[in-house]
Amino acid sequence: MRLWDYLPILIFMGAGLLIGGAILGLSKIGRPKPNAVKGLPYESGILATTPVRQRFSIDFYMTAMLFIVFDVELAFIYPIAVTLRDRGVTALIIMLSFVVTVVAALVYIWRRGALEWR
Amino acid sequence: MMQPWWIMVIKTAFIVFVVITGFAYALLWERKLIGRFQQRYGPNRAGPLGYLQPLADVVKLVFKEDFVPAGANRILFQMAPVISVVAAVTAIAMIPFGTAIHILGYRIPMVGADVSVGVLVLFAMSGLGFYGLVLGGWASGNKYSLLGSARTAAQLVSYEVAMGLSIVGVVMLSRSLSLVDIVESQRSGLWWVLVQPVGFVIFMITAVAETNRPPFDLPESESELVGGFHTEYAGMKFAMFAMAEYVNMLVVSALGACLFLGGYLGPWLPGWLWLVIKITATVFVFIWIRSTLPRLRYDQLMRFGWKVLLPIATANLVLTAIIVGVFFSK
Numbered sequence: 173m174r175l176w177d178y179l180p181i182l183i184f185m186g187a188g189l190l191i192g193g194a195i196l197g198l199s200k201i202g203r204p205k206p207n208a209v210k211g212l213p214y215e216s217g218i219l220a221t222t223p224v225r226q227r228f229s230i231d232f233y234m235t236a237m238l239f240i241v242f243d244v245e246l247a248f249i250y251p252i253a254v255t256l257r258d259r260g261v262t263a264l265i266i267m268l269s270f271v272v273t274v275v276a277a278l279v280y281i282w283r284r285g286a287l288e289w290r
Numbered sequence: 291m292m293q294p295w296w297i298m299v300i301k302t303a304f305i306v307f308v309v310i311t312g313f314a315y316a317l318l319w320e321r322k323l324i325g326r327f328q329q330r331y332g333p334n335r336a337g338p339l340g341y342l343q344p345l346a347d348v349v350k351l352v353f354k355e356d357f358v359p360a361g362a363n364r365i366l367f368q369m370a371p372v373i374s375v376v377a378a379v380t381a382i383a384m385i386p387f388g389t390a391i392h393i394l395g396y397r398i399p400m401v402g403a404d405v406s407v408g409v410l411v412l413f414a415m416s417g418l419g420f421y422g423l424v425l426g427g428w429a430s431g432n433k434y435s436l437l438g439s440a441r442t443a444a445q446l447v448s449y450e451v452a453m454g455l456s457i458v459g460v461v462m463l464s465r466s467l468s469l470v471d472i473v474e475s476q477r478s479g480l481w482w483v484l485v486q487p488v489g490f491v492i493f494m495i496t497a498v499a500e501t502n503r504p505p506f507d508l509p510e511s512e513s514e515l516v517g518g519f520h521t522e523y524a525g526m527k528f529a530m531f532a533m534a535e536y537v538n539m540l541v542v543s544a545l546g547a548c549l550f551l552g553g554y555l556g557p558w559l560p561g562w563l564w565l566v567i568k569i570t571a572t573v574f575v576f577i578w579i580r581s582t583l584p585r586l587r588y589d590q591l592m593r594f595g596w597k598v599l600l601p602i603a604t605a606n607l608v609l610t611a612i613i614v615g616v617f618f619s620k
Contacts, residue, residue: 179295180403181383181411183302188379191306192372192530199526204357211360213432214521224361224431232444235592239447242600246454249607250410253461256611257619264615271608278600287596289589 231289238281245274293396302383305402309382313536314344320577327581348529356525361431370429371523371530374422378537381415384408385544386470388554388561400554400561401470408469409461412545413454416500419534420446423502423509426531427519438518441588442509446500448595453496455603459486459610460549463618469545473553483550488606490550492599494575497542499595501535503576505583508591543572 213220252267281287318333318340325332334340358364383402390399405411420442427439460482461467464475476482483490499506510518517523520531547553547568554561586594 174406177403177405180298180302181380181405183295183298184306184380184383184402185376187302187306188376189372191310191379192375195375195526195530196368196372198352199356201352204355206357206360208360210357213359213361213430214516215433216516220433224433224436226433226436228437228440231592232440235444235448238596239451242451243447243454246451246458249455249458250461250467253458253611254465254467256462256615257465260619261615264611264619267611267615268608271604271611275604278604282597287593289592 229290234286238286241277242274245270293398297396297398301398302402305382306379309379309537309540310533312540313533316536316540316573317347317532318343319573320580323574323577324581327578351525351529354525356527359431359522362522363429363431366425366429367522368527370422370426371527371534372422373425374419374534375530375537377415377419377422378534378541381412381419381541382537384412384415384469385541385565386473386548386553387565399470404470405468407467409457409467409472409545409549412469412541413450416538416542417450419538422531422534423519426523427509430519430522432522434515434517434521435519438509438511438515438521442502442519445506445508445591445595448592449496449499449506449599452492452595452599452603453500455600455607456489456492456496457549458607459489462610462614469548469553473548473555476552477555479552479555481550481552486550486606486610488602489610490546492603492606493546493550494572495599497546498576498579499591501539501542501576503535503539504580505585506591507585508588511585513585539573539576540569543569543576546572 213224248270249267252263252270256263256267321343322332322334322340332340333343336342336346358367384405386399386401386404388400390397392398403411423442423446424439427435427442430436460472463482463485464472466472466475498504502509508518510520512518515521520528523531544565547565551568552564553568554565556564556567559567
């Protein structure tokens, strides 16, 4: 059964949880004695005056959107890549027409300046 | 016969033990090498030649005061390092270290999980690992951490695209996404690095970026963000982030070895030893890069990822696809 092959992944996850949990338990040995001054956020010794969660640059959101476009491209390319040698030129034409579309999108966002980091 | 579950458990325990030990010594080795690169000795006091240094570090870190800052989200703050460790440990499962052996009538593949989409599962796990870094930075309630985690997210997703594209050439040539099959497809001695040199170089560059190592260590850049996403972490929670980073480095080196350098294949020596040799060589290159190159500026980093690596990776993909599709199709 092919699903059986995936069982070790769960076992490895279990091992990871075991290690992570054990280390988290170990970290209690240090006996934290928190006080008000220790609990302040570290800002190189200066008292924090502005709220922590501020708005930040639009570029981060832009990158996230671009990532989704290209990661979906990648997800489509893998299956074609696996069968390319068996299907020959047919698969090649399918793949190239897809890649050309994505590259056209890349050229467009490049020229619109979405890749500039301000 | 298929391997029963108890063999899987024994194998998992063994592999994880070896890799965790490997992590401890990769860390020591890095400190020693960085020392040599900077014309000093590096750690050499704890035990013979400093080889008990990892143990001393653990003892020190366990007894550090390890509190949760007042402004932090308590649950996420403690969960984040565990997420990183779980993702890193799970990724180890995909790395093959030898051909299958037969014991007691069971066929036991020398890999944690012999699945048909191993490369994809490995990428998925490294993607999950980002959550640890991003959530940890966000939950700390600290501006440095928040900036660090925003940078982590943007950097890692940018370089993941180029990394994914750089290995498509190998997938085309070996007609499989299973790491065992990819290694076996190089049995003729023709390692894919010889056919896909551009893909290999892009893979190595993105591998450095994906593991947050210098010159791409913007998420934790200590000269501007103190510690980035782990500014507020101390003691064993900090150690967990370090562990995840080094295990990821070992896994990505092993992935590079399997995809481009023939994995466990090689003459005379046993397979696992070849894999260890190749991983060691790759890790040495990582450390060498770290001690040679200065850190990039953030806009340079993003420009390099999107405007240099991505177009080159795409061109390499198109060229390989045309050559493989026209001349080497079955």
